[in-house]
Amino acid sequence: MQNPKGKLIAIGGAEDKGTEPEKGEVFRNNLNFFELGILKRIVAESGGFAAKIEVITTASTIPYEVGENYLNAFGKIGCTDVNLMHIRNREDAQNPEYIQRIKECDCVMFSGGNQLRLTTIFGGTRILNLLHTRYQQERFVIAGTSAGAMAMSNTMIYEGNAARAHLKGEVKITTGLGFMDQVIFDSHFEKRGRFARLAQAVSANPSCIGIGLGEDTGMLITNGNRMEAIGSGLVIIVDGHEIMHSNMADIPEGNPLSIENLKVHFCAKGNGYIVNQRSFVELMGLSTTPVMTDIY
Numbered sequence: 001m002q003n004p005k006g007k008l009i010a011i012g013g014a015e016d017k018g019t020e021p022e023k024g025e026v027f028r029n030n031l032n033f034f035e036l037g038i039l040k041r042i043v044a045e046s047g048g049f050a051a052k053i054e055v056i057t058t059a060s061t062i063p064y065e066v067g068e069n070y071l072n073a074f075g076k077i078g079c080t081d082v083n084l085m086h087i088r089n090r091e092d093a094q095n096p097e098y099i100q101r102i103k104e105c106d107c108v109m110f111s112g113g114n115q116l117r118l119t120t121i122f123g124g125t126r127i128l129n130l131l132h133t134r135y136q137q138e139r140f141v142i143a144g145t146s147a148g149a150m151a152m153s154n155t156m157i158y159e160g161n162a163a164r165a166h167l168k169g170e171v172k173i174t175t176g177l178g179f180m181d182q183v184i185f186d187s188h189f190e191k192r193g194r195f196a197r198l199a200q201a202v203s204a205n206p207s208c209i210g211i212g213l214g215e216d217t218g219m220l221i222t223n224g225n226r227m228e229a230i231g232s233g234l235v236i237i238v239d240g241h242e243i244m245h246s247n248m249a250d251i252p253e254g255n256p257l258s259i260e261n262l263k264v265h266f267c268a269k270g271n272g273y274i275v276n277q278r279s280f281v282e283l284m285g286l287s288t289t290p291v292m293t294d295i296y
Contacts, residue, residue, distance in 0.1 A: 006135035006142065007045055008179055008221040011038055012187045012213025012233065013112055013146035036077055038218055038231050043079045045220065046107035046141045052081045054105045058088065058121055059113030059147040066111050093125040102130050107141040110148025112187075116158045118151040119176060128177060135179060142179060146187045149218070153185050154178045155208055157201050165197035169253030173201055180224060182275055184208045189236060191215055202240040203248050203259050209275055210238030225275045228284040229267040237265040237273055237280070 043051055055070045057063035067084040074082045083101065087093050102108065108131060110118060122128045134140040144152055156176030164170040173184075184205065186198045189212035202210040211219060217233030229235045245260035265280045267273060272284030 002136070003223040003225065004136045005138055006140040008135075008152055009042055009045065009141065009143040009218055009230075010149035010152055010185050010211065010213060010221065011143065011145040011218035011231070012149065012189055012215050012235075014215045036073065038216060039073055039079075040077050041218075041220070041230050042107065042109065042141065042143050043074070043077060049078045050081065051079060051106040052083075052104065053079065053107045053109060054083050054085055054101055055109045055111060056085045056087060056148075057111045057113075058085075059115060059117050059151075060111050061113060063088070063111075066113075070109070070111070087121065087127075090121055090125065093121055093127050099126055099130065102127055102134075107143060110142075110144035110151065112146030112148055115147035115151040115156060115176070116174070118147065119156065119158075119174065122177060123175075131177075132179070145218075149187050149213060150185045151176045152179045153183045153208075154181045155184050155201070155205055157184060157186055157197065160194075160197045160200070162193045162197055165194070165200055166256050167254050168200070168248060168251055168257060171197050171200040171204075173204065180221065182208055183211055185211045185213060187213050189214050190234060195236070195238075198236075198238050199259065199262060200248075200257060202238050203243065203246050203257060203262070206240035206243050206246075208240070209273075209278065210236075210240070212236035212238065226284070227267075227273045227275065229269055229271045231269060235267040235271075237263075237267060239263040239265070239278055241278055 057067050060066045063086045071082055085098055135142055150156055153176045156174055158172050158174050160171035184201050186194050198210040198212050213235055214233030217231035217235055219235055220228045220230050240262055242261050247258040270283050272281035
């Protein structure tokens with residue numbers, strides 16, 4: 001199968017910026033944005049300041065607030081051709097106006113919130129089919145933060161309290177939007193202590209590579225396979241291909257997992273990972289992105 005011509009940018013989120021809290025948490029997240037450096041990279045990869053970007057707020061329960069934050073943040077770096085799609089249900093997802101706008105933009109960005117909203121609303125729709133086609137055939141960028149990043153893969157975590165993630169059955173998995181196979185994304189990775197959650201997901205699906213995205217950190221993915229860490233934080237790679245012992249299949253739900261030979265890599269800015277080779281790269285040097293002058 002031909003490698004996709006487009007790019008994915010999966011971002012781990014930041015100081016909450018309107019995403020839904022993990023199940024069991026009662027506080028309301030604030031709306032602070034991740035650092036503008038990540039947004040600058042999205043704009044650059046999409047063609048520069050003149051890029052046409054559509055922000056899809058479907059995952060969020062406060063879409064208008066989140067949308068305004070995106071408009072303000074992109075505006076600060078000089079990208080003003082940014083529009084919002086407040087798609088709230090499957091009927092909205094069939095709207096011809098939205099479909100036409102997807103055909104005309106350079107980049108789509110999925111906001112944070114609840115990744116299950118993305119899969120249940122977009123699954124099987126013309127919009128999702130169009131996004132897949134453009135990603136495969138054109139130099140098209142699909143970005144997502146937090147829930148928007150987690151939904152990018154074919155295998156998706158949709159629930160799992162970090163405090164109980166070492167117990168079988170506490171991590172719930174379903175089918176994501178399917179832009180990338182062989183990986184599982186998790187977000188807010190360090191701050192919310194989600195290592196055990198991703199480890200369980202990988203041990204149940206050892207053909208997949210786990211990608212734990214820290215806040216203000218992301219992975220730029222080209223050719224559907226080559227990943228470059230961007231941003232100020234850390235990306236943790238969890239590789240289960242060489243697991244020797246796992247009790248996952250044999251224990252009742254609610255019992256602790258036992259796993260041998262789970263590999264872990266830490267990727268800082270500029271480090272990379274080649275998925276089909278399962279290899280860490282010290283310095284990717286992938287991007288030929290033009291330098292953009294700061295605008296403030």
